[in-house]
Amino acid sequence: MARNSYYQSAHWRALKRATHERDGWRCVVPGCGSSKGIVCDHIRTRPNVDHPTPFDVLTNTRTLCGTHDRKVKETASGQRRGGGALFVQGTDEHGRPRDPAHPWNRPRP
Ligand SMILES: [Zn+2]
Numbered sequence: 001m002a003r004n005s006y007y008q009s010a011h012w013r014a015l016k017r018a019t020h021e022r023d024g025w026r027c028v029v030p031g032c033g034s035s036k037g038i039v040c041d042h043i044r045t046r047p048n049v050d051h052p053t054p055f056d057v058l059t060n061t062r063t064l065c066g067t068h069d070r071k072v073k074e075t076a077s078g079q080r081r082g083g084g085a086l087f088v089q090g091t092d093e094h095g096r097p098r099d100p101a102h103p104w105n106r107p108r109p
Contacts, residue, residue, distance in 0.1 A: 037066025
């Protein structure tokens, strides 16, 4: 995330707080729920400007833990790491276990 003065603004502080309040101060990645090192992440990357934009709204923010933030954090070129896909190790993007032998994946009677 490129740093600019927007991230010192009252607008950003209020948006960040509202995002964390909505998400219960926990990472929103299915199956994660960690509160360690949480950050407020823009789902769609905001333009690197110092004033509020249409990207700076609750529908475009989410709480991520430090681990998941590092997984998708933009590179210097602005690309999302891992294509922006977020999941807990061993699960798919819905938080379901990838292991076909996991009890959740057994056929139902
Ligand atoms: Zn997480």
